[in-house]
Amino acid sequence: MPAWKRRFIRLMINEQVLRFGDFTLKNGRRSPFFFNMGVISRGDALLEMGRAYAAAWRVESIQCDVLFGPAYKGIQIATAMAIALAADPQPLNLPVAFNRKEAKSHGEGGSLVGAPLKGNVLVVDDVVTDGAAKLESKAIIEATGAKACGVLIALDRQEYLDGRRVTAAEALGLDHGLPVTSIVNLQEVIDYLGTPDEGVQGAQGFRQTMIQYQQQYCAQ
Numbered sequence: 744m745p746a747w748k749r750r751f752i753r754l755m756i757n758e759q760v761l762r763f764g765d766f767t768l769k770n771g772r773r774s775p776f777f778f779n780m781g782v783i784s785r786g787d788a789l790l791e792m793g794r795a796y797a798a799a800w801r802v803e804s805i806q807c808d809v810l811f812g813p814a815y816k817g818i819q820i821a822t823a824m825a826i827a828l829a830a831d832p833q834p835l836n837l838p839v840a841f842n843r844k845e846a847k848s849h850g851e852g853g854s855l856v857g858a859p860l861k862g863n864v865l866v867v868d869d870v871v872t873d874g875a876a877k878l879e880s881k882a883i884i885e886a887t888g889a890k891a892c893g894v895l896i897a898l899d900r901q902e903y904l905d906g907r908r909v910t911a912a913e914a915l916g917l918d919h920g921l922p923v924t925s926i927v928n929l930q931e932v933i934d935y936l937g938t939p940d941e942g943v944q945g946a947q948g949f950r951q952t953m954i955q956y957q958q959q960y961c962a963q
Contacts, residue, residue, distance in 0.1 A: 780869035793823030808862030899925035
């Protein structure tokens with residue numbers, strides 16, 4: 744696994760973005776882990792997060808003209824990624840846009856903030872659950888005449904959709920032409936937990952529970 748991916752997983756664990764235990768998800772399923780990018784708040788952690796998104800973007804050679812961060816978590820993710828790309832040794836300035844949950848009726852008005860949506864627009868977010876929120880972003884983008892060219896997320900949970908042997912991320916590409924790229928996936932997190940890391944204490948003990956969950960609910 745590349746060093747930048749290991750750094751990202753370590754960051755997610757140390758910042759309590761990726762937590763291990765016994766959690767009940769919105770669909771009622773019990774999960775041994777919970778992922779919440781919204782808890783990142785310090786400047787150094789945001790910078791490291793942005794660098795990981797930028798690294799994934801470069802490795803996958805994603806072609807886009809604008810970064811779109813869906814409200815609310817996607818806003819700081821897209822902003823951090825854009826800053827990291829601009830500060831890179833090979834700098835690139837990508838404009839950022841995001842939506843409001845409720846349209847503003849005064850001032851500049853409207854439901855979109857930031858750069859105009861044009862050309863190929865990349866949706867930047869934390870995870871894909873059932874894909875509904877990403878399809879909402881796709882509709883917002885395409886209503887302006889731009890194209891939603893894909894989605895970049897932090898973690899692909901690799902969970903199958905109910906009744907299908909297709910993951911939520913795969914379904915967005917297969918059913919809606921919206922390919923999903925992730926910084927890391929569940930298998931990579933499990934692999935990471937199987938190797939010693941002095942920067943993370945205690946997380947390795949959850950590896951077997953993660954494997955059992957993967958075998959029951961996830962693509963491998």
